Amino acid sequence: MNNILDLEPTQKLKFYQKGTFTVGNRLVSEEERAVQSSMGRSNSINCGHRGCRGCGEALGARFAVDAAMRACDNNLVVVNATGCLEVFSTPYPESAWQVAWVHSLFGNAAAVATGVAAAYRVKGRKEVRVMAQGGDGGTTDIGLGCLSGMFERNDDVMYICYDNEAYMNTGVQRSSATPPAARTATTDAVGPEPGNVFGTGKSVARIAMAHRIPYVATATVADLHDLERKVIKSMSIHGARYIHINVPCPLGWGAQSHDTIRLARLAVETGIFPVYEGEYGKVTESRKIRDRQPVEAFLKPQRRFAHLFKKPNDPRIAQIQAIADANIAEFDLIAKEDQE
Amino acid sequence: MLKQIEGSVSTAEAIGLCRPEVICAYPITPQTHIVEGLGRMVKQGAIKNCEFINVESEFGAMSACIGSSVAGARTYTATASQGLLFMCEAVYNASGMGLPIVMTLGVRAIGAPINIWNDHSDAMALRDAGWLQLFAENNQEAGDLHIQAFKLAEAVSIPVMVCVDGFILTHAVERVDIPTQEDVDAYLPPFDPVQVVDPKAPMSIGSMVGPEAFTEVRWLQNYKYGQAEKMIPALNTEFKARFGRDTGGLLRTYKMDDAEIVAVAMGSVNGTIKDTIDQLREEGLKVGLVTLVSYRPFPAEALKAALKGHKTVVCVERAFNFGMGGPLSSDLEHALKTLPNTPRVLTCIAGLGGRPITRASLREMFKKAKKEPWNGMLFLDLNQKIVDDEVKHMTSVRKSGPLAENVVARVKTPAAE
Numbered sequence: 001m002n003n004i005l006d007l008e009p010t011q012k013l014k015f016y017q018k019g020t021f022t023v024g025n026r027l028v029s030e031e032e033r034a035v036q037s038s039m040g041r042s043n044s045i046n047c048g049h050r051g052c053r054g055c056g057e058a059l060g061a062r063f064a065v066d067a068a069m070r071a072c073d074n075n076l077v078v079v080n081a082t083g084c085l086e087v088f089s090t091p092y093p094e095s096a097w098q099v100a101w102v103h104s105l106f107g108n109a110a111a112v113a114t115g116v117a118a119a120y121r122v123k124g125r126k127e128v129r130v131m132a133q134g135g136d137g138g139t140t141d142i143g144l145g146c147l148s149g150m151f152e153r154n155d156d157v158m159y160i161c162y163d164n165e166a167y168m169n170t171g172v173q174r175s176s177a178t179p180p181a182a183r184t185a186t187t188d189a190v191g192p193e194p195g196n197v198f199g200t201g202k203s204v205a206r207i208a209m210a211h212r213i214p215y216v217a218t219a220t221v222a223d224l225h226d227l228e229r230k231v232i233k234s235m236s237i238h239g240a241r242y243i244h245i246n247v248p249c250p251l252g253w254g255a256q257s258h259d260t261i262r263l264a265r266l267a268v269e270t271g272i273f274p275v276y277e278g279e280y281g282k283v284t285e286s287r288k289i290r291d292r293q294p295v296e297a298f299l300k301p302q303r304r305f306a307h308l309f310k311k312p313n314d315p316r317i318a319q320i321q322a323i324a325d326a327n328i329a330e331f332d333l334i335a336k337e338d339q340e
Numbered sequence: 341m342l343k344q345i346e347g348s349v350s351t352a353e354a355i356g357l358c359r360p361e362v363i364c365a366y367p368i369t370p371q372t373h374i375v376e377g378l379g380r381m382v383k384q385g386a387i388k389n390c391e392f393i394n395v396e397s398e399f400g401a402m403s404a405c406i407g408s409s410v411a412g413a414r415t416y417t418a419t420a421s422q423g424l425l426f427m428c429e430a431v432y433n434a435s436g437m438g439l440p441i442v443m444t445l446g447v448r449a450i451g452a453p454i455n456i457w458n459d460h461s462d463a464m465a466l467r468d469a470g471w472l473q474l475f476a477e478n479n480q481e482a483g484d485l486h487i488q489a490f491k492l493a494e495a496v497s498i499p500v501m502v503c504v505d506g507f508i509l510t511h512a513v514e515r516v517d518i519p520t521q522e523d524v525d526a527y528l529p530p531f532d533p534v535q536v537v538d539p540k541a542p543m544s545i546g547s548m549v550g551p552e553a554f555t556e557v558r559w560l561q562n563y564k565y566g567q568a569e570k571m572i573p574a575l576n577t578e579f580k581a582r583f584g585r586d587t588g589g590l591l592r593t594y595k596m597d598d599a600e601i602v603a604v605a606m607g608s609v610n611g612t613i614k615d616t617i618d619q620l621r622e623e624g625l626k627v628g629l630v631t632l633v634s635y636r637p638f639p640a641e642a643l644k645a646a647l648k649g650h651k652t653v654v655c656v657e658r659a660f661n662f663g664m665g666g667p668l669s670s671d672l673e674h675a676l677k678t679l680p681n682t683p684r685v686l687t688c689i690a691g692l693g694g695r696p697i698t699r700a701s702l703r704e705m706f707k708k709a710k711k712e713p714w715n716g717m718l719f720l721d722l723n724q725k726i727v728d729d730e731v732k733h734m735t736s737v738r739k740s741g742p743l744a745e746n747v748v749a750r751v752k753t754p755a756a757e
Binding site for chain 1: 361362364389390391393394395396397399400401403404405406407408409410411412413415429430433437537538539541542543544545546547548549550553
């Protein structure tokens with residue numbers, strides 16, 4: 001599995017199923033196959049947890065933690081922020097985690113992970129690796145101070161944010177990761193400006209890169225091979241690392257549970273969620289859009305954006321398109337050969 | 341070894357001798373010299389096998405402490421005042437998880453109005469956070485209590501807050517006997533945690549607990565408080581056998597046998613009270629003293645035994661609850677109510693925001709306690725004219741302005757109005 005790092009970041013395959021872009025494991029060589037396809041996977045988060053049907057976060061966590069476990073020969077400690085993932089996985093006395101796992105508070109996962117890493121360092125247990133994980137609320141809002149501290153000290157922690165774009169655990173309230181115009185319980189689709197404000201946005205991946213930490217990546221449950229590869233790559237590095245994973249939430253987004261992967265893919269293919277990686281403050285690679293879609297394709301299947309389609313040509317759709325276009329330009333998301 | 345030394349420095353040396361493995365540091369007056377000293381010792385190699393982490397906030401400090409303690413490392417931090425409040429959520433979390441972290445509190449007032457000097461508002465604010473709270477009277481005790489605190493915390497898996505009066509102790513230069521490493525090693529064994537988050541034996545720590553088990557979890561947490569109450573005197577006896585001096589266990593008494601009035605107090609004010617008692621006894625007023633070392637657990641039985649048969653008790657408190665009274669007085673009244681002939685508990689609020697508590701004022705207060713005992717709170721050295729004038733002002737003028745600034749203006753220019 002380790003030689004996955006020697007591969008091109010976006011592996012070129014001649015054949016894929018147009019429409020889904022799914023690349024089955026049978027199309028790649030044995031050693032390039034997903035951790036998840038292996039009988040030896042650790043099942044770090046096991047079945048029986050209480051995640052919703054179609055939960056993007058449970059899927060993302062399953063792939064991410066198993067990949068991290070594989071990368072460190074199962075010598076992993078996971079620190080979990082309060083949130084959906086924590087609540088649905090550990091209703092006492094049950095636990096879905098088959099991994100050393102600790103939960104403390106909502107806003108301190110990065111700092112707790114710093115402490116765990118320090119303890120194992122002082123004890124000379126070099127083999128033990130530490131990851132922290134939380135949702136967008138625990139990462140981009142309440143936990144940002146601790147996260148920035150962990151980055152700045154370059155503590156040996158991999159932090160993963162599963163971004164479902166609102167406080168889903170408490171009933172879908174707005175976070176600083178909630179996109180413009182999205183309806184949440186605290187940005188209701190009422191009044192002259194329904195939904196969330198058009199703020200400036202907050203990209204924690206870019207904030208992480210501003211700390212010039214060794215490794216930053218964004219990933220998506222629409223490309224689980226890429227997600228696993230990034231987790232494994234980050235585990236090959238010591239120091240502060242950050243991976244931001246886009247994880248659709250059927251409940252919070254007002255979407256069908258069978259559309260989780262499709263929406264995650266549309267977020268990428270529209271340019272709304274740029275998938276890239278960076279090292280020491282510089283973007284090194286971005287995942288090219290294969291089949292560019294207008295933002296409506298992403299917005300329309302979601303009830304949180306339904307108010308945008310009540311009357312024709314809502315100007316806010318053009319505003320969202322402009323944001324996507326800016327992402328495409330900034331992260332160079334269209335491959336040269338696809339550019340006209 | 342005897343040293344003439346600043347309290348923060350001697351305390352840092354005592355903590356260093358306890359072989360902490362992870363220290364989280366964030367500056368806040370008046371504890372800062374302690375973590376500065378520890379940071380220097382770690383860098384110089386005087387404290388070996390120790391990670392010194394400069395964190396980004398007190399919340400980060402206690403959170404990193406939680407991580408290192410749950411991973412099995414002996415863990416220390418220090419804070420004060422606003423810092424303690426800023427880390428409050430993690431303070432409760434550490435005790436709920438049963439993590440034996442030791443923290444120095446450079447005990448200090450809480451703003452607004454911002455005030456960096458000593459009173460006990462911060463310690464009292466978190467007295468119910470599930471931590472054990474031990475109060476030092478002088479810098480010898482400050483160091484000695486830390487050595488006992490690690491042993492106590494790790495024995496019962498409860499975090500311990502060692503409360504050291506800000507400036508009055510932290511910045512005072514006193515004679516302190518710094519123990520030897522051999523003696524501390526003999527007294528304090530390496531940390532053997534009851535729970536560790538370790539890939540060798542994976543488990544989930546910090547699960548959500550619902551109504552079906554929460555009461556039992558809390559009951560057991562309280563049970564450990566009972567264990568701590570029993571253990572504190574025993575650890576103190578053991579400490580005395582090794583080091584030749586002690587900190588009194590749960591509490592200490594002074595000239596109690598024939599005392600008509602008994603003061604109860606915590607922290608550095610006890611020295612002043614003892615001097616005042618000596619003076620008053622020469623004048624014929626028999627006052628005694630109970631110095632409370634352990635505020636949490638609150639040693640109700642030990643206090644009952646010490647105060648049984650005494651008529652009047654004066655709590656000299658450096659904090660109070662608005663609209664309620666002194667926290668120590670409330671706790672004491674609750675503890676004493678089962679005694680036959682329950683002593684009357686008077687409350688004297690003193691030394692707020694660093695106001696010196698003088699022998700002269702204490703003397704008058706004890707005399708008053710004998711002649712005309714009061715109800716409610718007596719604020720020692722309150723400038724009655726200033727508050728009367730300000731009450732008049734704020735009740736007659738709608739836009740009367742900020743209270744703090746108004747009072748400061750009156751203090752500076754007493755002739756105003």
